Amino acid sequence: MLIFIGCELDLHNHKYENPFDVDAHSENGVLPPALIFSPNVVNAEVGEIVPVNISVLEVNGVGGIHAQVKYDASILSISAVKIASFFASNQEPFFLYEDQGGILDVYISYLGSEMSVSGTGDVATVTFQVNTEGNASIQFTEYSEFLGPNDIPIKIKGYGKGVIIAK
Numbered sequence: 001m002l003i004f005i006g007c008e009l010d011l012h013n014h015k016y017e018n019p020f021d022v023d024a025h026s027e028n029g030v031l032p033p034a035l036i037f038s039p040n041v042v043n044a045e046v047g048e049i050v051p052v053n054i055s056v057l058e059v060n061g062v063g064g065i066h067a068q069v070k071y072d073a074s075i076l077s078i079s080a081v082k083i084a085s086f087f088a089s090n091q092e093p094f095f096l097y098e099d100q101g102g103i104l105d106v107y108i109s110y111l112g113s114e115m116s117v118s119g120t121g122d123v124a125t126v127t128f129q130v131n132t133e134g135n136a137s138i139q140f141t142e143y144s145e146f147l148g149p150n151d152i153p154i155k156i157k158g159y160g161k162g163v164i165i166a167k
Helices: 022-027
Strands: 034-038 041-044 049-062 064-071 076-083 094-099 103-109 117-130 134-140 145-147 161-166
Touching: 041 049, 049 064, 049 145, 049 161, 064 117, 076 094, 076 103, 103 117, 117 161
Parallel strands: 041 161
Antiparallel strands: 034 049, 049 117, 064 103, 064 134, 064 145, 076 117, 094 103, 134 161
């Protein structure tokens, strides 16, 4: 005697939220290699501290990165910036950030024998302080760059955008 039991999976009505989903980013015009925010939409209360990752999507042979983030300083301020795991290795990478009240520059680079890394992942975590109500956009500027060994530029094809919705 054989008994078959079946069920129906309704996968089309559920949103799949993978921040590194290349197809989803491509549908939004963000092609790899790319800089993205993860998460790219955040709902927050005034006074809340909100972490947002700066991430790379399908990069090859990157030895350094400069991510310049433009953010709405009338709503947000920078509380902290920390290096994430993408550049993790036996050798500590160079890490520096500078906040100019609306423009955040993040620099990460290998110095020495380990020259490059490839893949997808988080390079830094930016912690925003939500100061007032509103929709605060966050975006990468055209001054952002990927560098390969010997400081050879790698073209960035996609720049993700984000928003912090403060209530």
